[in-house]
Amino acid sequence: MKTPICTFDAKTGILCSKCDAKLTSGQLNQAAVYSSIKLAKLAEKDQEISKFTLIGSHKVDDDYILFLRTSDIITIRSNPSIAKKFEGEFNANIWFVEAEGTDRRFMENLFYPQRILNMNLIWLPDGNKLTRVIVSQGSANRSNFPIDVEKIRKVARAVKNIDLIVEFETQSN
Numbered sequence: 605m606k607t608p609i610c611t612f613d614a615k616t617g618i619l620c621s622k623c624d625a626k627l628t629s630g631q632l633n634q635a636a637v638y639s640s641i642k643l644a645k646l647a648e649k650d651q652e653i654s655k656f657t658l659i660g661s662h663k664v665d666d667d668y669i670l671f672l673r674t675s676d677i678i679t680i681r682s683n684p685s686i687a688k689k690f691e692g693e694f695n696a697n698i699w700f701v702e703a704e705g706t707d708r709r710f711m712e713n714l715f716y717p718q719r720i721l722n723m724n725l726i727w728l729p730d731g732n733k734l735t736r737v738i739v740s741q742g743s744a745n746r747s748n749f750p751i752d753v754e755k756i757r758k759v760a761r762a763v764k765n766i767d768l769i770v771e772f773e774t775q776s777n
């Protein structure tokens with residue numbers, strides 16, 4: 605397990621002077637510290653989670669957005685019980701995103717398992733820009749995953765400073 609704070613700090617829940625200075629200077633945020641401690645708890649009980657690398661974390665409302673390595677995200681997607689364990693430990697909604705990803709990948713992670721068909725920038729006359737994503741309505745079995753578009757817009761704005769317009773497209777296949 606790797607986290608933005610020392611492994612020892614994550615296990616004990618107490619920051620060393622070095623990590624404490626990072627928190628004070630803003631190099632680290634409170635969500636990253638909290639998530640590191642939670643991850644350490646999960647890692648104790650789960651072999652797969654013990655291999656995870658947490659890069660960073662954000663809190664938006666009561667939800668946590670965890671930035672992990674791509675290989676960790678693949679592990680989570682292939683084993684939904686891991687996501688459940690996180691939600692249980694954090695007692696919150698968790699959004700898993702790839703730390704190495706592009707903005708598009710970030711959106712794909714947020715909308716997962718819905719697919720993004722297109723993503724493009726729209727420049728407004730005042731110089732501001734909006735990001736438009738076109739999301740596949742998907743097949744019937746995917747509609748088991750209702751997506752909270754308002755929450756995704758909030759997360760995109762808080763974490764990546766992206767102003768999002770979301771459109772849905774039904775694919776005929």
Ligand SMILES: [Zn+2]
Nearest residue numbers: 610613620623
């Ligand atoms: Zn430390």
